[in-house]
Amino acid sequence: MDHFTYRDGILHAEDVPLPAIAEAVGTPAYVYSTATLTRHFRVFEDALAGLDHLICYSVKANSNLAVLRLLGSLGAGMDVVSGGEYRRARAAGIPGERIVFSGVGKTRDEMALALRDGIRQFNVESEPELLALSETASALGLTAPIALRVNPDVDARTHVKIATGKSENKFGIPLARARAVYAEAAALPGIAVVGVDVHIGSQLTDLAPFEAAFTRVADLVRDLRADGHAIARVDLGGGLGIPYRRANEAPPLPFDYGEVIRRTVGPLGCEIEIEPGRLIAGNAGLLLTRVIWLKHGEGRDFLIVDAAMNDLVRPAMYDAWHDIVPVAEPAPGAEMPLVDVVGPVCETGDTFARGRPLPPLGEGDLVAFRSAGAYGAVMASEYNSRPLVPEVLVNGDHFDVVRARPSFDEMLKRDSIPSWIPEIP
Numbered sequence: 001m002d003h004f005t006y007r008d009g010i011l012h013a014e015d016v017p018l019p020a021i022a023e024a025v026g027t028p029a030y031v032y033s034t035a036t037l038t039r040h041f042r043v044f045e046d047a048l049a050g051l052d053h054l055i056c057y058s059v060k061a062n063s064n065l066a067v068l069r070l071l072g073s074l075g076a077g078m079d080v081v082s083g084g085e086y087r088r089a090r091a092a093g094i095p096g097e098r099i100v101f102s103g104v105g106k107t108r109d110e111m112a113l114a115l116r117d118g119i120r121q122f123n124v125e126s127e128p129e130l131l132a133l134s135e136t137a138s139a140l141g142l143t144a145p146i147a148l149r150v151n152p153d154v155d156a157r158t159h160v161k162i163a164t165g166k167s168e169n170k171f172g173i174p175l176a177r178a179r180a181v182y183a184e185a186a187a188l189p190g191i192a193v194v195g196v197d198v199h200i201g202s203q204l205t206d207l208a209p210f211e212a213a214f215t216r217v218a219d220l221v222r223d224l225r226a227d228g229h230a231i232a233r234v235d236l237g238g239g240l241g242i243p244y245r246r247a248n249e250a251p252p253l254p255f256d257y258g259e260v261i262r263r264t265v266g267p268l269g270c271e272i273e274i275e276p277g278r279l280i281a282g283n284a285g286l287l288l289t290r291v292i293w294l295k296h297g298e299g300r301d302f303l304i305v306d307a308a309m310n311d312l313v314r315p316a317m318y319d320a321w322h323d324i325v326p327v328a329e330p331a332p333g334a335e336m337p338l339v340d341v342v343g344p345v346c347e348t349g350d351t352f353a354r355g356r357p358l359p360p361l362g363e364g365d366l367v368a369f370r371s372a373g374a375y376g377a378v379m380a381s382e383y384n385s386r387p388l389v390p391e392v393l394v395n396g397d398h399f400d401v402v403r404a405r406p407s408f409d410e411m412l413k414r415d416s417i418p419s420w421i422p423e424i425p
């Protein structure tokens, strides 16, 4: 459930009509709902109720400081994958003891930053990383709490670009090597083994791969304890999928995901960490855009909108589906001609949808791309020198701009022309 609904024929975010936001901020703009973010976080809390747990929101899904502060205020920890995300989490006020640091390529500088400023756990993905972390922590006179991310060789049955749990993927340490690497970790200075970590992929629409992976993790924890390691935590990663096509998709519910966790790793008595991103933020946001005009093509019509692949890259990058809805509610039984919805960027890949049924729309009409709260703004670029899209957070009947659209002057000021290049005659 989310809080984007039609009222009196106009799409609202909570109690705010979207045309009011378009008027104030311009388009395109991302619009997030506080009530939906809150609800999705609480759904996970409920799913894990009674288990010792920490929900470490995956910052990569939507890293706006306001979103991080909101989730942090509800009790969330954070999962970060770069020094930049670590800084964002800290700037939002998240204490270091609630931040886990994942990623296959942490640099020594990033390790030192998190060690100095406070970290709950590093999820270590390779032996070279383990050695570098040991050296970095020792040089600072500090100890790095670690979990090893294991690769359980489980097929997540999701898009190939976001599956991470197969042995051919770059992620994690093969299960077969895990006991040896734990033994190595336990002997290293500056390292304290605290847990086991796994993450098999994103947008999973089936619980079976989770069950298979978590079962392997539970078996490993028992083996590691038998080897003498004090394993107090398991981090189960993120990945639970969301409905992108509201009409015909019903991915598993967090409650059932929680049952899988209880069944598999529950009996270990470990503190459980999960790293959901998409499920919390995805359907808590939409991308609001305005029709530039309708272009009649050869045998098809193109609805050209002012958002483009640089603002929301998922359709171009993963052939992802986003529901596209007009802000003015179509009358029941209204004619729904098929259109291709495209942006202004000079690539055929700048296509959001082909042959979508939409009511007749023209210049100036507003349209929303649903399910754009996760992996939307964070993946935006300035391709075609289009300014980064602004972000708005709605709360009840008011809204705040939580990231302003940069001015063209600000964009130009970042470049500089070396003096050896002559003036244009």
Ligand code: LLP
Pocket: 058, 060, 061, 079, 102, 103, 162, 199, 201, 202, 203, 237, 238, 239, 240, 275, 276, 277, 278, 279, 314, 318, 374, 375
């Ligand atoms: N933990 C780790 C270690 C991850 O790599 C990820 C996502 C998550 C947690 C959060 O997964 P989630 O709950 O959001 O599925 N840009 C792609 C998605 C990339 C996901 C990368 N890792 C997309 O737009 O579909």
